[in-house]
Amino acid sequence: MSTVLVIGAGGVSSVCVHKMAFNPDIFSEIHLASRTKSKCDAIAASVKERAGVDVATYEVDAEEVPAMVKLIKTVGPELVVNLALPYQDLPIMDACLEAGVDYLDTANYEPKDEAKFEYKWQWAYHDRFKEAGLMALLGSGFDPGVTSVFTMWLKKHKLKTIRQLDILDCNGGDHGQAFATNFNPEINIREVTAPARHWENGEFVETPAMGKKVEFDFESVGTKNMYMMYHEELESLAKFNPELERARFWMTFGDEYIKHLTVLQNVGMTRIDPIKYKGQEIIPLQFLAAVLPKPETLGETTKGNTNIGVIATGEALDGSGEKTFYINNICSHEAAYEETGNQAVSYTTGVPAMIGSAMMVTGKWEGDGVFNMEEMDPDPFMEMLNDHGLPWQVKEMDGPVDF
Ligand code: NDP
Known part of the structure; x- marks a missing residue:
């Protein structure tokens, strides 16, 4: 209590x-x-x-x-x-x-x-x-948050070490708008327009934003284009898994989203430095965020699923050589809306925030200081995911990813 x-x-x-x-x-x-x-x-x-x-x-x-x-x-x-x-x-x-x-x-x-x-x-x-x-x-959301817990669960139960890690974030939902973001537009657009960075051989390698695209067939969604980008959990995952040879983050975007974003970027609307407008200082991205649909209004019209997970390759715990596992959650926008009045991107973040809070107030996770999710026991958190609307599944793959 x-x-x-x-x-x-x-x-x-x-x-x-x-x-x-x-x-x-x-x-x-x-x-x-x-x-x-x-x-x-x-x-x-x-x-x-x-x-x-x-x-x-x-x-x-x-x-x-x-x-x-x-x-x-x-x-x-x-x-x-x-x-x-x-x-x-x-x-x-x-x-x-x-x-x-x-x-x-x-x-x-x-x-x-x-x-x-x-x-x-x-x-x-x-x-x-x-x-x-x-x-x-x-970082007790989905990514960061659950993706870090998924990784540490694999490391506790399946793999002794992790050599390669890919985080795959797919939003297969359709909100019926020409252009809108599923969480705070300012933060979302800052993330997407920043240069891509991935971890390779002990350092971050920077490449142009949206420069690497791969097609992937997501269960319960279908085939989508996903783009390599930087995401903050790569920093904590690399810190707490020093054996990682490579770690990357991928997010799916539709062609319409990319088209609108490219235009907005080209005309300067995604800038985060202040400009003078009619004697007043404004930040173009903040102005853009103010005119875009509010993410919390998208719930009613968004249909489809999200599918977010982690593919990890490393030495199996049971000594059977190198193995690759894919662990993920599939979440329905409609079911999320029915239960809480919000779409699945808010749901997949808000539920882990509740679970992280539960871990702390019940004393299942404790410590003095500042901690990332990777430092905590994944098991009680994973149990609560199953019981509170974000069930997960894990399967073995034939081999490491080939992209
Ligand atoms: P929203 O923009 O919908 O909500 C943010 C809320 O914060 C608004 O109610 C806003 O107030 C309030 N706020 C802003 N500034 C202040 C302030 N100075 N004082 C008090 N309140 C303030 O964002 P989301 O709900 O989409 O996202 C919330 C957080 O979750 C963000 O930090 C986002 O980056 C993070 N997130 C994390 C994810 C993950 O998986 N880890 C995924 C998605 C989001 P007002 O209503 O007045 O604008």
């Missing part, structure tokens, strides 16, 4: 708060705060209707550390669950340190003026959390 304070009221938060409310034996009191209180109230109303649970709501600017500290002290939670944007990670971590409470998030800190996707800023908080006897868990 525990009290949690969730920050942010977008699609991911909505799923996580619903899932917490469905598990009152773990989360006895849920508090929800964000920049726009009406969005918290809308989530609270849906939770009341679907789960019969009351969620207390507040307005807060998470970048204002004193306001966050005051809110944390008023609520008295065991854990602060940061489901706002990556820009707020450090101020929320500062507030947690000052108020003496544990912290969890789903995306690494990003400076507003540079697309970096690096853990260095948050790893630098390790000693302060350790000295305070507090725990911070980083």
Whole structure:
């Protein structure tokens, strides 16, 4: 039984708060705060209707550390669950340190003026959390999050070491819009337009964005083009699996998405540096995000499945030589919407955020300091995935990937 304070009221938060409310034996009191209180109230109303649970709501600017500290002290939670944007990670971590409470998030800190996707800023908080006897868990979404747990589960149960790793993120959903992103547009477009980077022989190799495309047949989706890109879990996976010879991340994009993105990029709409417009400074990508469909409005029209997983090749634990395993989850947009009122991209992130929170408040995962998912025992987390809407499957493949 525990009290949690969730920050942010977008699609991911909505799923996580619903899932917490469905598990009152773990989360006895849920508090929800964000920049726009009406969005918290809308989530609270849906939770009341679907789960019969009351969620207390507040307005807060998470970048204002004193306001966050005051809110944390008023609520008295065991854990602060940061489901706002990556820009707020450090101020929320500062507030947690000052108020003496544990912290969890789903995306690494990003400076507003540079697309970096690096853990260095948050790893630098390790000693302060350790000295305070507090725990911070980083990246408890799907990717990062479940992909790291999948990898460590394979390493615990199937492979002694991992030589090659490929993360395959397929969204086979169709939302019926010409162009929209399935999670925060600003963060999504920053990720996609950044140069690709993959881990090879002890270092990151940089290649042009969207420069490598491969066709892959995804179960329950069909054949899709996937593109190699950088994703933040490559950094923690490489750190905690030093034997890795190669690790890559792939995401599927339809031709329409690529066409729109190329035009937007060519005309400068994806820039993240400020420009002067009518005497005011604006950031083109933030303006674009404001005019694009809000991800939380896509739920009703999105049909199809996501299929996200990890293919790992390495020396088998049982001494039978080199083996390759594919471990993945398939999630239906329609089923996610039916259960929580949100599409599967929010669902596949919000459920692991709830499970990571459950791991921390029940003490199944504990420690003093700042931790990545790779450092924790994968088993209890994997068990909860099966029980809470994200069942996974693992199968052996004939050999390593040939792309
Ligand atoms: P949304 O943009 O839908 O929601 C973000 C929420 O944060 C909004 O409610 C927003 O408020 C709030 N917010 C923004 N700034 C502040 C602030 N200064 N103070 C308080 N609240 C603030 O994003 P998503 O729900 O799609 O994503 C949430 C997080 O999950 C992001 O960090 C994203 O990167 C991450 N993510 C992780 C994934 C993973 O697999 N690991 C996958 C997908 C997303 P307002 O409503 O006023 O705008």
